[in-house]
Amino acid sequence: MAIPHAAPNEVVDVRPLARAIREDDSQLLIRTEHLEVFRYALPAGKSIRQHSAAGLMIIQCIEGRISFVARGRTQTLAAGDMLYLDDAEPHALDALEDSSLLVTILLRRA
Amino acid sequence: MAIPHAAPNEVVDVRPLARAIREDDSQLLIRTEHLEVFRYALPAGKSIRQHSAAGLMIIQCIEGRISFVARGRTQTLAAGDMLYLDDAEPHALDALEDSSLLVTILLRRA
Numbered sequence A, B: 001m002a003i004p005h006a007a008p009n010e011v012v013d014v015r016p017l018a019r020a021i022r023e024d025d026s027q028l029l030i031r032t033e034h035l036e037v038f039r040y041a042l043p044a045g046k047s048i049r050q051h052s053a054a055g056l057m058i059i060q061c062i063e064g065r066i067s068f069v070a071r072g073r074t075q076t077l078a079a080g081d082m083l084y085l086d087d088a089e090p091h092a093l094d095a096l097e098d099s100s101l102l103v104t105i106l107l108r109r110a
Helices: none
Strands: A027-032 A035-042 A047-051 A057-064 A066-069 A073-077 A081-086 A093-095 A097-106 B026-031 B035-042 B047-051 B055-063 B067-072 B073-078 B082-086 B093-095 B099-107
Touching: A035 A057, A057 A066, A057 A073, A057 B035, A066 A097, A073 A081, A081 B026, B026 B099, B055 B073, B067 B099, B073 B082
Parallel strands: none
Antiparallel strands: A027 A035, A035 A097, A047 A093, A057 A081, A057 A097, A066 A073, A066 A093, B026 B035, B035 B099, B047 B093, B055 B082, B055 B099, B067 B073, B067 B093
C-alpha cells in the first residue's frame, strides 16, 4: 500500500503492470467513508487462505489468472473477469500466474 | 441494459468489446441493495450532458477514449484510467472514440 489514495476527480492508472509482479505492487487507490478500491498484486504461486472482506466485495482481474474459491465453488478468473460476493462472504485464492486484481469493498454500514 | 445482472459469485465479462460500439451494448452487470455496476457503451461522438449519479460514482475506462468534465476541469480518460466523484457530483462527457466504461454507483444511504 505504497502511495496515497486518489482525490475525487483525480485520474488513477489501473492498467496491467505487464511485468513481473511483486506483492509490494499492491496499492490503495480510493478510500472514502464507505468504499475502498485497491490493486492487489499477487506473484504466481501466492495463496491467500480463506478470509472475509469487511463488506460486499467486487473483484476484477486486471492481468494474470487466479483460482478463486467461494461458496464451495472453485473458479478461474482471467483478465477481464469480474465477480462480487455478498457482505463478508468467506473466500480464498491462488495466483496461477503473476496477477493483479482490482478489489472494491463496500464497507459495512453501521 | 439487455441482460439480467449477475448473481453473487457469478463471473461477469468486462473485457473490451473490441468492435464497433452501439449504445445498446450497455449492460447492467451487478445490482445489490447499495451498489450498481454497469457497462456504459458510447459510440464515438456520443455526448452526455451534465447530470448527477445517484451517489458516489467510480468510472473506469475499459476501451476507447472519453473527454470527462467535472469540477470545472476537463480530462481525457483512456482504457485503464479510473476516477471517482463524490456523492452526486455533476459531470458530463463526450466519447472521442467508440468507448465503454465500467461505472460503479454507491447508492446514497437513506
